[in-house]
Amino acid sequence: xxxxxxxxxxxxxxxxxxxxxxxxxxxxxxxxxxxxxxxxxxxxxxxxxxxxxxxxxxxxxxxxxxxxxxxxxxxxxxxxxxxxxxxxxxxxxxxxxxxxxxxxxxxxxxxxxxxxxxxxxxxxxxxxxxxxxxxxxxxxxxxxxxxxxxxxxxxxxxxxxxxxxxxxxxxxxxxxxxxxxxxxxxxxxxxxxxxxxxxxxxxxxxxxxxxxxxxxxxxxxxxxxxxxxxxxxxxxxxxxxxxxxxxxxxxxxxxxxxxxxxxxxxxxxxxxxxxxxxxxxxxxxxxxxxxxxxxxxxxxxxxxxxxxxxxxxxxxxxxxxxxxxxxxxxxxxxxxxxxxxxxxxxxxxxxxxxxxxxxxxxxxxxxxxxxxxxxxxxxxxxxxxxxxxxxxxxxxxxxxxxxxxxxxxxxxxxxxxxxxxxxxxxxxxxxxxxxxxxxxxxxxxxxxxxxxxxxxxxxxxxxxxxxxxxxxxxxxxxxxxxxxxxxxxxxxxxxxxxx
Numbered sequence: 001x002x003x004x005x006x007x008x009x010x011x012x013x014x015x016x017x018x019x020x021x022x023x024x025x026x027x028x029x030x031x032x033x034x035x036x037x038x039x040x041x042x043x044x045x046x047x048x049x050x051x052x053x054x055x056x057x058x059x060x061x062x063x064x065x066x067x068x069x070x071x072x073x074x075x076x077x078x079x080x081x082x083x084x085x086x087x088x089x090x091x092x093x094x095x096x097x098x099x100x101x102x103x104x105x106x107x108x109x110x111x112x113x114x115x116x117x118x119x120x121x122x123x124x125x126x127x128x129x130x131x132x133x134x135x136x137x138x139x140x141x142x143x144x145x146x147x148x149x150x151x152x153x154x155x156x157x158x159x160x161x162x163x164x165x166x167x168x169x170x171x172x173x174x175x176x177x178x179x180x181x182x183x184x185x186x187x188x189x190x191x192x193x194x195x196x197x198x199x200x201x202x203x204x205x206x207x208x209x210x211x212x213x214x215x216x217x218x219x220x221x222x223x224x225x226x227x228x229x230x231x232x233x234x235x236x237x238x239x240x241x242x243x244x245x246x247x248x249x250x251x252x253x254x255x256x257x258x259x260x261x262x263x264x265x266x267x268x269x270x271x272x273x274x275x276x277x278x279x280x281x282x283x284x285x286x287x288x289x290x291x292x293x294x295x296x297x298x299x300x301x302x303x304x305x306x307x308x309x310x311x312x313x314x315x316x317x318x319x320x321x322x323x324x325x326x327x328x329x330x331x332x333x334x335x336x337x338x339x340x341x342x343x344x345x346x347x348x349x350x351x352x353x354x355x356x357x358x359x360x361x362x363x364x365x366x367x368x369x370x371x372x373x374x375x376x377x378x379x380x381x382x383x384x385x386x387x388x389x390x391x392x393x394x395x396x397x398x399x400x401x402x403x404x405x406x407x408x409x410x411x412x413x414x415x416x417x418x419x420x421x422x423x424x425x426x427x428x429x430x431x432x433x434x435x436x437x438x439x440x441x442x443x444x445x446x447x448x449x450x451x452x453x454x455x456x457x458x459x460x461x462x463x464x465x466x467x468x469x470x471x472x473x474x475x476x477x478x479x480x481x482x483x484x485x486x487x488x489x490x491x492x493x494x495x496x497x498x499x
Contacts, residue, residue: 031166036279038174042181043275044340047268049185049194052343056268058191060127060259061135063252063271065143068115072107072147076100080154100151108147112140126259127267131191138195145202149173152209168209176201253388254411257395258404266404269347272340273408276329277354283321284362287314291366295373307370308432315365315434316487320442322362324477326355327450328470335466350408357412360419365434367422374430383425387418441484449477 047055080100115122119136123129149169156165180197189197255274259267291314298307329336333348333355371380391414398406426432456469 031170035170035174036282038171038178039275042174042178043272045178045181045185046194047272047340047344049181050191052265052268052341054131054191054264054268056259056264056266056271057127057129057132057135058195059271060255060264060267061132061139061195063255063259064115064122064136065139065146066252067256068111068143069108069146069150072111072143073104073150074107076104077150077154080151080158097151097155100155101148104147104151105144108144112143115140115143126256127264129264134192135195138192138199142199142202145199145206149202149206149209152206152213155213164209164212168205168212172208173202173205176205253392254395254407257392257399258407261399262404265343269337269344270350270404270407272337272344273347273351273354276336276351277358280322280326280329280355280358281318281362282325284314284318284365287318288366288369292369292373295366295370299374304430304432308434311365311370311426311432312434312436315363316438316442318362318365319439320481322359323442323446324449324474326359326362327446328453328473329355331450331453332466332469335462339463339466347404349405353405353408353412357415360416364419364423367419367426367434370426370430370432371422376425376429379425379429383418383421387414387421390414438487441481445477445480445484448480449473452476 046058050058077100080097116137119133119140122136123132126132153165153169156162156168177198180201181194184193184197187193252274255267255271258270291310294310295307298304298310330352333351334345337347337351338345368380368383371377391411394410394414395407398410400406402409423434450473453469453473456465456472460468
């Protein structure tokens with residue numbers, strides 16, 4: 001009787017934990033889905049309006065600015081999440097937020113100045129296109145706004161206002177940017193005009209974010225910084241800059257290297273493939289929004305069995321949702337890329353490599369977050385820095401030998417290997433494995449559904465194949481999952497939270 005009661009309590013706790021993750025993931029996923037739709041439209045308008053070569057120049061300049069953004073906040077966006085919730089008064093919170101914004105403003109303004117000065121030299125050693133100089137310089141102004149927006153985003157999350165994080169970062173920023181670019185093209189502007197519109201839109205979104213912060217909280221961006229907290233804050237925030245730089249090296253440095261060794265057209269094709277592949281990990285990203293807090297709570301309570309069960313379930317959910325996106329993208333790669341313009345369809349193999357790498361990322365679940373929440377943060381930082389450097393080295397040799405396909409293969413290999421290493425580390429340090437026979441069902445279902453999509457090639461082509469074949473494959477995939485039976489944990493969860 002006691003064992004039955006214990007199992008019942010464990011099942012209840014698991015359902016409660018999954019419910020917490022699902023509620024947070026559902027809210028985040030709704031915003032993220034809209035964000036990806038808007039970002040797709042944004043890049044669609046850009047590629048159609050600029051063409052392969054000019055879009056490649058924009059993508060390269062935007063990646064340069066993205067590299068700067070990873071370090072210009074000086075860890076303030078992460079430190080705000082750590083310290084803001086722990087402070088008791090609005091005066092203290094205001095002081096920390098003022099310091100975080102000031103630190104980010106200093107870092108981003110310094111980086112923007114350097115980009116402005118060295119834009120001609122950077123152009124000389126990379127794309128050698130005169131249009132790159134004004135593009136980098138205009139986007140350098142955008143750098144300041146985006147760095148401050150990262151801190152504001154973290155502030156909303158720290159103050160338990162995630163809806164405003166979603167509203168500003170995932171809805172307002174891509175929507176205003178999309179409208180700005182569309183207006184620029186409507187008036188006949190090309191690259192410089194479009195980039196100027198993007199920079200102006202970022203400043204507008206920053207104003208919107210500050211307005212929401214002032215309206216929904218008693219915190220504003222004017223106040224005295226508590227000196228006693230500055231040293232502790234910077235000791236936490238500054239080391240995170242190294243971690244963020246390492247993350248960039250194995251996720252986006254390849255775009256810069258393609259620009260250095262190849263052409264602007266190659267950068268454009270490569271960047272679109274990268275953006276499309278990131279959709280694969282959208283389901284896991286949504287689940288990871290809440291998983292860390294649940295994992296931390298279970299780890300602190302010593303509930304290891306429950307933590308392993310949640311880890312396994314989240315991994316299975318993430319992989320099940322990601323499989324059709326990756327497989328259908330590989331099968332329909334040429335047709336999907338052609339939506340952005342006929343010149344992009346040559347990146348089919350590049351897209352396939354990235355989809356495989358991101359699928360492996362989804363397949364290991366929240367292993368990285370599990371390591372963080374079980375006090376292995378230094379190991380995580382070492383992983384990211386080491387593999388970031390390895391990515392640079394491998395990209396060099398592969399780009400020289402195989403061009404942009406080599407860059408995609410190198411980056412996908414690094415991403416896949418990193419995730420396998422994380423999985424092994426979770427097993428070695430925590431003795432947790434997320435896999436079981438339950439994973440067989442989605443693998444069987446996707447094999448059949450993938451065959452159906454391939455068969456559709458005999459009757460459809462172009463956009464009709466993407467829409468019709470993808471929809472039919474999705475119906476077959478879901479139908480097979482239901483036919484093979486839903487897992488008991490999922491049934492309990494559905495009864496408890498979905499009615």
